[in-house]
Amino acid sequence: MDKIKIGIPRALHFYYNGRLWKNFFENLGCEVVISPPTNREIIEQGTKYAVDEMCLALKIYLGHVAYLKNKCDYILVPRIDRYDVNNQTCTNYLAIYDIVNNLFDMNILNYNINVPKKENDYVGLVEIGQSLGYTITEGIRAYNKAIYYCEQIIDKDIRINTKKLDSNKIKILIVSHPYIIYDQYFGVPIIKMLNDNNLEIIYADKFDNKQTNALANKLSKTLYWKYNREEIGAIELVKDKIDGVIFISSFPCGPDSLVNELVMRKLKLPYLNIIIDDIDSLTGIETRIESFADILHEKHKSNQ
Amino acid sequence: MKNTSQTNKKILTFPQMGNYYIPVKFFFRHVCNCEIMTPLPITTNTIEIGSKYSPDFVCTPFKYTLGTFIESLERNANILIQAGGGCRYGYYSELQEQILKDLGYDFTFVNLVTAGNRNLKYISNEIKKIDPHYKKIKALYYLFIASKMVKYMDKIDNYIRENIGFEDEKGSFIKLNNKMLKEFSRVKTYHQLRKIYKNYNKKFKNLKIHKPNNCLKVGIIGELYTIMEPFANYYLEQELASYNIQIKRYTNAHYLLFEKGKTVKKYLKYAQEYIKYRMGADAHDNIARCKYLCTHNFDGIIHIKSSFCTPEIGAMPIINKICKQYNVPIIYFSFDANTSEIGIKTRLEAFYDMIEMRRKK
Amino acid sequence: MKECYLGIDIGSISTKGVIIDSQNNIIKSRYIWTEGSPIKAVKKLINNLKENLDKNIIIKGIGTTGSARKLIGLMLDANIIKNEITAHAIGTLTFYPNVRTILEIGGQDSKIILLDNGIITDYSMNTLCAAGTGSFLSSQAKRLGVDVEEFGEIAITSTNPVKIAARCTVFAESDLIHKAQVGYDKKDIIAGLCKSIVLNYLNNVGKGKKIYSPIVFQGGVSKNKGVLKYFKEILKEDVIVDPNSHLMGAIGIAILARENKTNKIYDLNIADIKFETIGSECNGCSNNCEILKIYRDNKLIDAFGNKCPKGAIKS
Numbered sequence: 015m016d017k018i019k020i021g022i023p024r025a026l027h028f029y030y031n032g033r034l035w036k037n038f039f040e041n042l043g044c045e046v047v048i049s050p051p052t053n054r055e056i057i058e059q060g061t062k063y064a065v066d067e068m069c070l071a072l073k074i075y076l077g078h079v080a081y082l083k084n085k086c087d088y089i090l091v092p093r094i095d096r097y098d099v100n101n102q103t104c105t106n107y108l109a110i111y112d113i114v115n116n117l118f119d120m121n122i123l124n125y126n127i128n129v130p131k132k133e134n135d136y137v138g139l140v141e142i143g144q145s146l147g148y149t150i151t152e153g154i155r156a157y158n159k160a161i162y163y164c165e166q167i168i169d170k171d172i173r174i175n176t177k178k179l180d181s182n183k184i185k186i187l188i189v190s191h192p193y194i195i196y197d198q199y200f201g202v203p204i205i206k207m208l209n210d211n212n213l214e215i216i217y218a219d220k221f222d223n224k225q226t227n228a229l230a231n232k233l234s235k236t237l238y239w240k241y242n243r244e245e246i247g248a249i250e251l252v253k254d255k256i257d258g259v260i261f262i263s264s265f266p267c268g269p270d271s272l273v274n275e276l277v278m279r280k281l282k283l284p285y286l287n288i289i290i291d292d293i294d295s296l297t298g299i300e301t302r303i304e305s306f307a308d309i310l311h312e313k314h315k316s317n318q
Numbered sequence: 319m320k321n322t323s324q325t326n327k328k329i330l331t332f333p334q335m336g337n338y339y340i341p342v343k344f345f346f347r348h349v350c351n352c353e354i355m356t357p358l359p360i361t362t363n364t365i366e367i368g369s370k371y372s373p374d375f376v377c378t379p380f381k382y383t384l385g386t387f388i389e390s391l392e393r394n395a396n397i398l399i400q401a402g403g404g405c406r407y408g409y410y411s412e413l414q415e416q417i418l419k420d421l422g423y424d425f426t427f428v429n430l431v432t433a434g435n436r437n438l439k440y441i442s443n444e445i446k447k448i449d450p451h452y453k454k455i456k457a458l459y460y461l462f463i464a465s466k467m468v469k470y471m472d473k474i475d476n477y478i479r480e481n482i483g484f485e486d487e488k489g490s491f492i493k494l495n496n497k498m499l500k501e502f503s504r505v506k507t508y509h510q511l512r513k514i515y516k517n518y519n520k521k522f523k524n525l526k527i528h529k530p531n532n533c534l535k536v537g538i539i540g541e542l543y544t545i546m547e548p549f550a551n552y553y554l555e556q557e558l559a560s561y562n563i564q565i566k567r568y569t570n571a572h573y574l575l576f577e578k579g580k581t582v583k584k585y586l587k588y589a590q591e592y593i594k595y596r597m598g599a600d601a602h603d604n605i606a607r608c609k610y611l612c613t614h615n616f617d618g619i620i621h622i623k624s625s626f627c628t629p630e631i632g633a634m635p636i637i638n639k640i641c642k643q644y645n646v647p648i649i650y651f652s653f654d655a656n657t658s659e660i661g662i663k664t665r666l667e668a669f670y671d672m673i674e675m676r677r678k679k
Numbered sequence: 680m681k682e683c684y685l686g687i688d689i690g691s692i693s694t695k696g697v698i699i700d701s702q703n704n705i706i707k708s709r710y711i712w713t714e715g716s717p718i719k720a721v722k723k724l725i726n727n728l729k730e731n732l733d734k735n736i737i738i739k740g741i742g743t744t745g746s747a748r749k750l751i752g753l754m755l756d757a758n759i760i761k762n763e764i765t766a767h768a769i770g771t772l773t774f775y776p777n778v779r780t781i782l783e784i785g786g787q788d789s790k791i792i793l794l795d796n797g798i799i800t801d802y803s804m805n806t807l808c809a810a811g812t813g814s815f816l817s818s819q820a821k822r823l824g825v826d827v828e829e830f831g832e833i834a835i836t837s838t839n840p841v842k843i844a845a846r847c848t849v850f851a852e853s854d855l856i857h858k859a860q861v862g863y864d865k866k867d868i869i870a871g872l873c874k875s876i877v878l879n880y881l882n883n884v885g886k887g888k889k890i891y892s893p894i895v896f897q898g899g900v901s902k903n904k905g906v907l908k909y910f911k912e913i914l915k916e917d918v919i920v921d922p923n924s925h926l927m928g929a930i931g932i933a934i935l936a937r938e939n940k941t942n943k944i945y946d947l948n949i950a951d952i953k954f955e956t957i958g959s960e961c962n963g964c965s966n967n968c969e970i971l972k973i974y975r976d977n978k979l980i981d982a983f984g985n986k987c988p989k990g991a992i993k994s
Binding site: 062298 | 842853857878882883886
C-alpha cells in the first residue's frame with residue numbers, strides 16, 4: 015500500500031509547530047509533503063484566493079495551501095482558539111480552518127487548540143492518527159518521540175541564541191513573528207542585509223517562552239496575544255545586553271499594529287520598525303537598515 | 319498640553335456610540351458620585367486628531383475613540399471609560415492610555431472589559447477607581463435598569479429600521495424616538511421605564527406609514543462599531559431609508575451584551591455547511607446571518623466594516639461564497655477616516671438601481 | 680421637428696456630452712477636460728454641441744451622471760440625475776445587448792459590472808483608494824517623464840514587464856521608484872505598471888466575480904493599449920474596446936432622460952445663465968461642514984454639504 019501523503023503549508027503556524035507535525039506523521043509512517051519556501055508563484059496564488067485586505071501572512075498561507083492541492087491526500091490545517099485567557103492568538107488563527115475549507119476542495123485534517131477545554135496538540139494529533147487508522151498507542155508513541163526530538167532542537171536554538179548575547183559585535187534583537195522573519199521570500203533577505211551590516215542577530219522567539227511570556231507583563235499589563243507576549247518579553251529579558259531592536263511586521267497585522275506601537279513608546283533603546291507588504295524590491299528597506307546600523311556603530315564607537 | 323486636574327472635581331466621560339450613551343450615563347449618574355460629561359459627538363475634527371495620534375494601520379474605531387478622548391480631556395474630563403473585546407478592541411485601552419499620557423494629560427482610565435472577558439469582580443474594582451464608596455447593591459439595581467433600557471431602545475430601533483423608509487410624515491420616527499429617549503434618561507425605577515416603553519411602543523405603532531407588502535428588503539451585516547455608530551458608517555441606514563428600503567440589522571448592544579453568548583452554538587449549527595468554529599468577534603454570526611438573509615427573500619446584503627478589521631476580512635470569502643450560491647447581490651464597504659462620502663452615495667445608489675432592476679425581472 | 684436628448688457625464692478628469700435621437704443615433708458628441716471646474720466645462724461643452732446643430736432638433740430631456748451629476752443636474756434642471764454605474768451599463772447595453780461583463784477604469788474610480796439578459800446582476804467598485812486608476816497612472820507617467828497618452832504604445836513594445844506591487848498606491852510608488860533606480864528599462868517598467876493595474880483590478884474590484892464573455896472595457900484607461908493587452912492576456916478572452924467607449928456614460932444617461940421625459944422643452948442657450956456656487960463654512964459644531972450654496976440667476980436654488988440639520992439652508 016502506498017503511504018498516506020500529508021501536506022503541510024510552510025506558513026503561519028508551521029513556523030511554531032511544523033517540526034512537531036512532520037516528525038509525528040513520519041513516526042506514524044506517513045509521507046509528509048511540505049510546500050516549498052515562499053516563491054513568486056505561491057504569492058500570486060495566495061493573492062488570487064485571498065481577500066485583498068487580508069494580511070500578507072494569511073495571503074501567503076493560502077498560496078501554500080494552493081500549492082499543495084493535488085499533491086497530497088490530506089492537508090493539515092489546525093485551528094488555534096486559545097492557550098488560556100491571557101494567551102490567545104490573532105483572529106486569523108480562529109478562522110483559518112473555515113477559510114481554507116470554504117476556498118479549497120480538499121481533504122483537511124483539522125484539530126483545535128483550546129487548552130482550557132483540554133484540546134491541545136497532543137490530543138488533537140493522536141485523534142487525527144486514529145482517524146487515519148492508527149491505534150491510540152501508535153499515536154501516543156509517535157507524539158512522544160516527536161516532542162522529545164523537538165525539545166532537543168529548541169534547547170539547542172535557545173543555547174545558540176543566548177550565546178550570541180556575549181558577542182563583541184553590535185547586537186540587535188529581532189522582534190517579529192517567525193512566519194515572517196524565517197520566510198525565505200520576506201524575512202530571510204532582511205536577515206542577510208543585517209548580516210552584511212555586521213550586526214549580531216538575536217531572535218526574540220528563540221528564548222524559553224515560559225520565561226519571556228511572564229516577563230511581558232512588565233511592558234504590557236493587559237496583553238493577551240501569546241506570540242506577541244513571548245516576543246516582547248524577550249525585549250525585557252535581554253534589554254541590558256543589546257544595542258537596538260528591530261520590529262518587523264507584515265501589513266496590516268492586527269496585534270502588531272497596537273503592541274509594537276505601545277512597546278516603541280516605552281522602549282529606551284534605539285529601534286527600527288519595518289513593515290512589509292508584497293514588494294519585490296527591498297531597496298527601501300536596505301536604505302533604512304543601513305542607516306540604522308550606521309547609527310548603532312557610531313554610538314558604539316563614541317561609547318568606547 | 320494642559321494639565322486638566324486643577325480642580326478636584328471628577329468628570330467622567332466615555333466614547334460615543336449611537337444613542338447608547340443614554341443608558342451608560344444613566345447608570346453612572348446613579349451609581350457614582352461624580353459629574354458626567356455627555357459624550358461629545360464624533361465630528362470631522364474628532365477623526366482628524368484621532369488619526370493623527372494613532373498607529374497607521376489600526377482599525378478605525380481606535381482612531382474615533384482616541385479622538386473623542388482627546389476632545390473630552392481638552393474640555394476638562396478626567397475619568398475616561400473604555401470597553402470592548404473579542405478582537406483587537408480588547409487591547410485598545412492600554413495603548414490609548416499610554417498615548418494620552420505621552421501627550422501630557424492627567425486622568426484616570428477605566429477599562430471595563432479585559433482580554434475580551436466580562437468579569438464582575440474585575441469590573442467592580444474598576445468602578446472603585448471612579449468612586450471608592452459606591453454601593454454594590456445600588457449598582458446592580460441600576461445596571462439592571464440600564465440593561466432593560468438598552469433592550470427597549472433596541473426593540474424600538476428595530477421597528478424604526480423596518481418602517482422609517484415609509485413614514486408618511488418625514489422625520490416623525492426620529493422625532494418620537496428622541497422624545498422617548500429623553501424620558502428614558504429621566505426615569506427612577508424599572509416600573510417607570512417599562513411604562514414609558516409600553517406607551518411609546520404604542521405610539522410608534524400608531525405612526526402612519528405607507529408600506530407596500532413587497533417593498534425592497536436589505537440586510538446589513540458586518541463589524542459592530544461601524545454598524546452601531548452612524549457617523550462611522552456615514553449614516554448608511556438613513557440613506558437606505560430614503561430609497562424606501564426596509565432594513566434588517568442584527569448587531570445591537572442588547573445582542574452583544576446578553577444574547578451573543580447564547581447564539582454561538584445555534585449559529586454554528588445553522589451555518590454548519592460553511593463553518594465549524596467561531597471566527598473571532600462577529601465573523602461567524604455574520605456568516606450565519608448571511609445565510610439567513612439569502613434564504614429569506616432579501617433583495618441584497620450590505621457588509622460594512624472599518625478598514626483592517628481582521629475578523630470580518632476572514633469572514634468575507636465565506637460570505638461571498640454563500641451569496642454566490644444563492645445568487646443574492648452583496649456590496650462591501652470598508653470605511654476609513656479618509657473615505658469619500660460621495661463615493662459611498664454613488665455605490666449605494668447603484669446598488670439600489672441594481673436590486674430594483676433585478677426585482678422587475 | 681426631431682426630438683432629441685442630451686446626456687452629460689461629468690467626471691473628475693473629463694466631461695463628455697452627447698445628443699441622441701429616439702433611435703439611439705448619436706447626433707453629436709463632445710469630449711473636453713473638466714480642469715477642476717465642472718460648471719465652466721459644461722458651459723463650454725454645451726456651446727460646442729450647439730454649434731451647427733440642425734435647427735429642427737428640439738431637446739426633450741437632459742440627463743446628468745458622473746461625480747458632478749448633482750450640481751450640473753441642478754444647473755441644467757435635468758429631468759434625470761443618475762449614478763455613473765447605472766448610466767454606463769445602460770449605454771453599453773444599447774450597443775452590445777449581449778454584454779456580460781463591463782470592465783471600467785476611470786480617473787478616480789474603477790468598477791466591474793456583471794450583466795445577464797440586459798439586467799445588472801452584480802457590480803463592485805474599488806475600495807475607495809486610487810491605486811490602479813487613471814489618476815494614479817498619469818501621476819506615475821509624470822514621474823517617469825512619459826506622456827500618459829504614449830504609455831500604452833510604449834508598454835506593448837516590452838516583452839519582459841517588471842513586477843510591481845500595486846495593492847496600495849504608497850507601496851506601488853515606492854516600488855516603482857526603486858525599480859527605476861536599480862536600472863530596469865523604462866519600457867519594461869511601464870509595461871509592468873500596466874500589468875500591475877490589471878492584476879490589481881482583478882484582485883480587488885474583480886475579486887470573486889465570474890467574468891463571462893462578451894467583455895467590454897471602457898473608461899479613460901481603456902484607451903491604453905498596454906492595459907488592454909494584459910487584460911486579454913490574463914483573462915484569456917477577447918476584450919472589446921468601443922471607439923465611443925468614453926461616451927457610454929453620457930449615452931446611457933441620455934437614454935434614461937428619454938425614458939423619463941416630460942413635456943418640457945429645453946433651451947441650450949445656457950451660456951448667459953448666471954450660475955454660481957458659494958461655499959461657506961457652517962459653524963454649528965466642530966464638523967465645520969463645507970456648505971455649498973447654489974444660485975441660478977442670483978436666486979438660491981439649493982444647498983448641500985451639511986452633515987446634520989443644523990446646517991440646512993432653505994431655498
